[in-house]
Amino acid sequence: MRNRQLIHAPEPHEAFEPRIVAFFCNWCTYLAADLAGTSRMKYAPNVRVIRLMCSGRVDPQFVLDAFAQGADGVLIGGCHPGDCHYQEGNYKALRRYHLLQRVLRQMGIEDDRFRLEWISAAEGDHVRSVINDMVEKVRALGPLQLNGMTEDALEEVAV
Amino acid sequence: MPDTRRPTNGSDTDGIRIGVYVCHCGTNIAGTVDVKAISEYAATLPGVVVARTYKYMCSDPGQALIQQDIRDLRLNRIVVASCSPLLHEPTFRRALDRVGLNPFLLQMVNIREHVSWVHLDKPAATAKTNDLVRGAVRRVARHKPLQKRRVPINPSVLVVGGGIAGIHAALTLADAGKHVYLVEREPTIGGHMAKFDKTFPTLDCAACILTPKMTAVGSHPLITLWTYSEVLKVSGYVGNYRVQVRRKPRYIIEDLCLGCQECITACVYKEGKTRDEFNLGLSKRKPVYLPFPQAVPQKVVIDPETCIEFKSGKCKKTCIEACGERKAIDFKQKESLEEIEVGTIILATGFTTFNAARNAYYGYGRYPNVYTSLEVERLINASGPTSGELVLRDGTRPKAVGIIHCVGSRDANTNRWCSKVCCMYSLKLAHLIKERTGADIFNFYIDMRTPGKGYEEFYDRLLDEGVHFVRGRVAEVTEWAAHPSEKGKLIIRAEDTLAAFVRRIPVDMVVLSVGLEPQPDAQAVRRLFNISCSNEGWFLERHPKLAPVSTFTEGVYIAGACQGPKDIPDTVAQAGAAAAEALALVDAQFVELEPYTAFISEEECSGCKSCIPLCPYQAISFVEEKKKATINEVLCKGCGTCVAGCPSGSIQQNFFEDEEIFDEIEGVLAYA
Numbered sequence: 001m002r003n004r005q006l007i008h009a010p011e012p013h014e015a016f017e018p019r020i021v022a023f024f025c026n027w028c029t030y031l032a033a034d035l036a037g038t039s040r041m042k043y044a045p046n047v048r049v050i051r052l053m054c055s056g057r058v059d060p061q062f063v064l065d066a067f068a069q070g071a072d073g074v075l076i077g078g079c080h081p082g083d084c085h086y087q088e089g090n091y092k093a094l095r096r097y098h099l100l101q102r103v104l105r106q107m108g109i110e111d112d113r114f115r116l117e118w119i120s121a122a123e124g125d126h127v128r129s130v131i132n133d134m135v136e137k138v139r140a141l142g143p144l145q146l147n148g149m150t151e152d153a154l155e156e157v158a159v
Numbered sequence: 160m161p162d163t164r165r166p167t168n169g170s171d172t173d174g175i176r177i178g179v180y181v182c183h184c185g186t187n188i189a190g191t192v193d194v195k196a197i198s199e200y201a202a203t204l205p206g207v208v209v210a211r212t213y214k215y216m217c218s219d220p221g222q223a224l225i226q227q228d229i230r231d232l233r234l235n236r237i238v239v240a241s242c243s244p245l246l247h248e249p250t251f252r253r254a255l256d257r258v259g260l261n262p263f264l265l266q267m268v269n270i271r272e273h274v275s276w277v278h279l280d281k282p283a284a285t286a287k288t289n290d291l292v293r294g295a296v297r298r299v300a301r302h303k304p305l306q307k308r309r310v311p312i313n314p315s316v317l318v319v320g321g322g323i324a325g326i327h328a329a330l331t332l333a334d335a336g337k338h339v340y341l342v343e344r345e346p347t348i349g350g351h352m353a354k355f356d357k358t359f360p361t362l363d364c365a366a367c368i369l370t371p372k373m374t375a376v377g378s379h380p381l382i383t384l385w386t387y388s389e390v391l392k393v394s395g396y397v398g399n400y401r402v403q404v405r406r407k408p409r410y411i412i413e414d415l416c417l418g419c420q421e422c423i424t425a426c427v428y429k430e431g432k433t434r435d436e437f438n439l440g441l442s443k444r445k446p447v448y449l450p451f452p453q454a455v456p457q458k459v460v461i462d463p464e465t466c467i468e469f470k471s472g473k474c475k476k477t478c479i480e481a482c483g484e485r486k487a488i489d490f491k492q493k494e495s496l497e498e499i500e501v502g503t504i505i506l507a508t509g510f511t512t513f514n515a516a517r518n519a520y521y522g523y524g525r526y527p528n529v530y531t532s533l534e535v536e537r538l539i540n541a542s543g544p545t546s547g548e549l550v551l552r553d554g555t556r557p558k559a560v561g562i563i564h565c566v567g568s569r570d571a572n573t574n575r576w577c578s579k580v581c582c583m584y585s586l587k588l589a590h591l592i593k594e595r596t597g598a599d600i601f602n603f604y605i606d607m608r609t610p611g612k613g614y615e616e617f618y619d620r621l622l623d624e625g626v627h628f629v630r631g632r633v634a635e636v637t638e639w640a641a642h643p644s645e646k647g648k649l650i651i652r653a654e655d656t657l658a659a660f661v662r663r664i665p666v667d668m669v670v671l672s673v674g675l676e677p678q679p680d681a682q683a684v685r686r687l688f689n690i691s692c693s694n695e696g697w698f699l700e701r702h703p704k705l706a707p708v709s710t711f712t713e714g715v716y717i718a719g720a721c722q723g724p725k726d727i728p729d730t731v732a733q734a735g736a737a738a739a740e741a742l743a744l745v746d747a748q749f750v751e752l753e754p755y756t757a758f759i760s761e762e763e764c765s766g767c768k769s770c771i772p773l774c775p776y777q778a779i780s781f782v783e784e785k786k787k788a789t790i791n792e793v794l795c796k797g798c799g800t801c802v803a804g805c806p807s808g809s810i811q812q813n814f815f816e817d818e819e820i821f822d823e824i825e826g827v828l829a830y831a
Contacts, residue, residue: 026245
């Protein structure tokens with residue numbers, strides 16, 4: 001087991017700004033986010049993008065770890081079905097997403113906090129709308145509360 | 160579950176010496192992000208020895224700054240916070256390499272495309288940048304030195320599409336001594352350009368400049384030309400693609416056919432009865448035909464849909480009689496599949512023209528004398544259905560002609576883009592029609608767009624020739640006569656926005672200047688070759704300015720109008736560029752692949768085999784003796800899907816190891 005301090009959310013008197021970790025695939029969604037940049041589209045600054053080669057690389061543990069470390073939401077972006085640069089990694093991501101969504105639900109993590117989106121390299125505008133939409137939904141949900149859980153459960157989440 | 164990760168803080172940062180470099184990118188980044196605050200913050204992070212900012216980190220002095228620090232401060236990890244890694248990761252990796260630091264000990268932070276260009280609030284953008292930099296600093300400490308893989312490259316090139324782009328690219332490569340496979344779907348090469356009469360602005364005859372190149376393709380010893388063929392399957396990777404090509408049966412043995420066309424004369428059909436595709440239905444052809452007189456290859460085709468022998472089996476087969484000893488006709492021919500191996504691929508699949516019937520108010524398909532521009536190209540072409548005589552369907556010459564620009568371009572109801580070539584070809588058609596018929600010509604335009612060498616001058620010339628120009632989008636084309644003088648004419652109604660009133664102009668012929676669209680099967684083609692399309696359906700280039708003919712798939716290039724509307728000079732330039740890019744790759748004789756492959760730790764592997772079906776490339780196999788899985792590094796493309804799927808955590812991916820990602824996650828989330 002990993003020796004690590006769990007990080008807790010800031011004091012409640014601060015205005016709540018959701019923090020969302022995004023895993024974007026190198027070929028479609030990361031490029032779409034680049035395109036949103038070169039097109040100077042404006043969107044909410046709440047998302048931290050981590051680049052992976054394929055959405056199929058998103059280990060469910062990454063998602064659990066992000067929630068355990070204080071993320072209020074996790075977004076996965078991959079290529080559209082049939083468009084995966086590695087043929088079918090996005091299908092694997094979809095499979096894992098559905099399973100993980102059920103696990104998270106049992107832990108009391110709302111569906112809106114965990115999202116999978118297909119965004120092609122040409123869809124910079126979609127990056128903007130997905131991020132804005134997700135930030136608003138997570139903002140409405142408020143900070144992720146894992147405090148109700150026992151320390152054991154928290155440790156399990158932390159892998 | 161075994162945890163192979165080392166503790167994040169403490170002892171392991173010993174020996175790790177990180178330099179953080181924050182780029183201003185002029186004001187691109189510094190205008191929205193407080194770069195100084197970021198470097199000050201980065202300097203406080205564990206392991207960071209130095210943090211600096213610079214105006215343009217990618218410039219020579221910027222790179223020199225990093226290299227100097229690597230030498231002087233014995234840095235062994237570098238974080239560059241600047242633009243997208245897709246733009247400058249190779250630049251900074253090379254900079255590291257040149258001073259002897261392994262290039263993979265670098266982590267880039269994308270604070271331009273992902274921060275400064277998309278956010279307005281400076282404190283929020285700066286806070287986000289801090290998080291990203293912290294993630295990168297944590298991650299880079301975990302980086303390991305990696306080596307790129309070198310694989311030999313197959314010098315052969317596949318060119319898909321035999322229009323002017325494909326022809327030019329194929330000839331360039333073949334002249335450089337490379338073997339080229341040119342695959343064309345139609346029975347002849349030549350593409351759209353073969354249909355044109357003259358080309359703007361010089362008015363050279365299209366055939367005179369194109370057909371010699373077509374012939375050169377047909378006779379080049381290093382070009383394997385497969386017309387009437389389509390690419391079915393593509394596998395492999397840069398330098399080593401395997402391609403399956405389907406050769407449709409033309410019911411003619413190509414090696415035996417001399418192109419004498421005696422079979423066409425002898426066909427039991429005395430007159431053609433089938434729509435002639437090459438002339439866009441303006442003439443009829445027989446079931447056995449040559450697409451056009453200068454077709455390459457000069458081999459006839461039999462169309463099984465209309466040939467009596469195929470329909471009933473009871474034809475007298477006069478064609479076989481006429482062919483005689485040559486025995487080139489084979490009604491039993493079957494399609495064949497060819498497997499080829501090539502190192503690089505150039506896509507030059509071209510465009511299609513807008514279907515004018517979609518704009519119902521212009522009457523195309525309803526009024527016989529409304530033509531598309533491409534049909535008029537055939538009408539005025541000396542080798543066209545009327546031998547170059549511009550006549551209406553009833554055989555009379557038009558006295559007044561209206562040319563409507565932007566049909567299926569710059570239109571919110573159809574296509575928003577400017578098709579770029581229509582203004583110029585409309586001018587060219589106006590000139591040619593006037594020259595042939597002396598008719599009054601009215602051009603209806605939104606804006607005249609004539610940038611290009613000699614283009615504006617050509618426009619000026621047309622103005623001098625007395626061609627009329629009306630500025631305004633045409634509302635409708637109608638037969639309804641408001642005045643006896645309009646009887647039997649087509650009336651064009653348009654607002655003249657310069658004179659500010661609505662005009663009705665009666666004409667005998669309407670030419671719709673149709674825009675360019677992606678090929679209807681562009682999506683299927685892009686999937687086949689694993690490349691991307693823009694929203695409109697044009698193939699997406701790697702970088703709009705700096706890599707205009709490359710794609711995101713290494714070794715696959717694009718040329719011509721499949722990438723976006725363009726005229727012949729631009730198309731030829733792109734085809735040459737694509738050929739040069741392919742040559743540069745091929746002539747290096749080997750290609751370097753990113754080392755992002757996955758590998759299995761034998762001690763951890765439980766032999767459960769769950770990774771094996773996850774790999775679409777069959778790169779994972781099971782070693783029976785050891786009861787362990789193993790990954791073939793040559794076949795692995797580095798997606799990491801097996802890594803995420805391994806239940807025992809025994810698979811890792813170079814540069815994307817679990818601990819690297821975990822540290823990045825924790826880094827971006829840790830409160831400052």
